Amino acid sequence: MTERDEVSQSERTLVERVVGVGDPLTVGPFRYWFGTRRWEWSDEVARMHGRAPGTTPTTEMLLSHKHPDDRDRLEALICSVEDGAAFSSHHRIIDTCGRVREVLVVSEPMADEDGAVIGTQGYYIDLSSTAADFRREALDSTLPGLLDARVVIEQAKGALMLVYGVNADQAFGVLRWRSQETNVKLRTVAERVVAELPKVAVDDVKLRTRLDHILLTVHLGEPDPH
Structure with missing residues (x-):
């Protein structure tokens, strides 16, 4: 060295x-399947939203946590995800206790064994503590x-x-x-x-x-x- x-x-x-x-930064992975519109998140991401580990997220649940000033933009982004577009965003969420958290979401396409894009996957990064x-x-x-x-x-x-x-x-x-x-x-x-x-x-x-x-x-x- x-x-x-x-x-x-x-x-x-x-x-x-x-x-x-x-x-350290609180980081947790997530996945989203286009065909079934199914979300999956880690316990870390659930906790960022104030949800219990093991909670199954939905698009409606995710939108309900968005800060009012960011919600319209995020709703458009999530709709674009459901149409097969990539998703990435720096925005604010409000957890179930009313605390505002600043998060960065980074993702890339998720493909099946044949290489066909079937969803998106990436990470939520809680920037609040930094x-x-x-x-x-x-x-x-x-x-x-x-x-x-x-x-x-x-x-x-x-x-x-x-x-x-x-x-x-x-x-x-x-x-x-x-x-x-x-x-x-x-x-x-x-x-x-x-x-x-x-x-x-x-x-x-x-x-x-x-x-x-x-x-x-x-x-x-x-x-x-x-």
């Missing part, structure tokens, strides 16, 4: 203290100095901030989540995201869809050179 490939131990310790290794004022202030003042030699990480953060509409703290949290879940170095995750950016379409929907795919498959290997 070299300094070029990894953040130094002292930097890592400080980054972990600022970001909060003991307070928005604490003291943590954001610490990151804004400390992280750029720690990572000024890691320009690629800042570039990847910028891409996530632009496409998903999240702040720098939350974008870094998403990169860190993928690094930890896939056991791929943070810098490597960032490099693969940045390497794929020139191939991303300009259209807003295609932009989100392509970045979703990059983020969810970043652990599979080196970027496709073609």
Whole structure:
């Protein structure tokens, strides 16, 4: 392991203290089948909505949790999902106790054994815990100095901030989540995201869809050179 490939131990310790290794993002997977309009979510996603583990979600239930200011947009997105389109969104939900949570949903098409697209699958990422004022202030003042030699990480953060509409703290949290879940170095995750950016379409929907795919498959290997 070299300094070029990894953040130094002292930097890592400080980054972990600022970001909060003991307070990771809450993340949970979901699936949706187009033909039957059936949703499936993990216990983590159920808890984000204030629902008991094992609860079976429906489109109506999901819409009932959307923040009033986001509901019309999300209803249109969910309808587009039911028509076979990809789904990705940064929005707010209200759990059964009335608490507002900020979530990022990333997904990509789900195919059967023959390669036919039968649904969509991805993750809900609860960004609420990363928005604490003291943590954001610490990151804004400390992280750029720690990572000024890691320009690629800042570039990847910028891409996530632009496409998903999240702040720098939350974008870094998403990169860190993928690094930890896939056991791929943070810098490597960032490099693969940045390497794929020139191939991303300009259209807003295609932009989100392509970045979703990059983020969810970043652990599979080196970027496709073609």
